[in-house]
Amino acid sequence: MQGSDTALFVACKEGHEEVAKALLAGGADVNAKNTDGATALFVACKEGHVEVAQALLATGADINAPDTHGTNPLTTACEGGHMEVAQVLLASSADVNAKDTVRVGQQAGGRFMGQQAGWKDGLVGRDCRAEVAWRLAAESYRDGNTALILACIKGHVELAKLLLAAGADISAKNTGGEAPCHAASKNGHKDMAKLLKTAFYGPFTYYHS
Structure with missing residues (x-):
């Protein structure tokens, strides 16, 4: 089932726990997806609504x-810095x-290039514009990121500690x-870099002769 702005999605996005519970009790599909392919759980996690x-x-x-x-849900919660949500997800055996898995930048770049193909400029100008558009779109390239990588990109140190304790692959x-x-x-996240160095190599011990 697809639903963009169903009552359940709106309640979950806004953090209305009791409304969401009532809708679920009334038969709302808990795993329905909106036009972006997101579930109500994904939306709640993105917004940081732990009770929902x-x-x-x-x-x-x-x-x-x-x-x-x-x-x-876990990667979007970690990208947003939502510690309590991440704790709940990990306690419930989130991966x-x-x-x-999708190259967002590449998809966008493909759309840009398709648009350029319809321009009436000369071939060189068209190709240059397409190349620029591709490079701009590549800024959003995020294929293959784990929750830990996203936490590191954003500098969420405490979240990184939580993920490492849960078995995240460093x-x-x-x-x-x-x-x-x-x-x-x-x-430029200095404290995060220190944490990862210690987690990877272990604490240093200095010996004096």
Whole structure:
């Protein structure tokens, strides 16, 4: 079932737990998806509504269901820095190492290039514009990111600790070749880089002769 702005989705997005419970009790499909392929649980997790997420999980929500971009409830919660939501999802056995699966930037780039093909300019001008559009679209490239990589990109240190304790793969790379440590360093998150270094190598012990 597809639904863009059904009552359940609106209630979950706005954090209205009791309304969501009433709708679910009345037969609302807990795993229905909107036009972006997101479930009500995904929407609640993205907005950080922990009580709503708990209610949905108790009613049988698919904890790992991705949207059309391959992003799942845990990864969207971690990207948004929603610690309590992530705790609930992990306690309910969410896949801590699930990856985004769709190249958003590449899809957008393809659309841009298709638009350029319809322009009446000369071939060179058209191709140059297409190349620029492709590079701009590539800024949103996010294929293969785990929840830990997204937490590192955003600098959510406490979330990263939670994910590592839950078994997140510190060496996992996205399709751009970035591991969590690269993501943290690239985005200037010093404390995150220190955390990852310690988690990877262990605490240093200095010996004196």
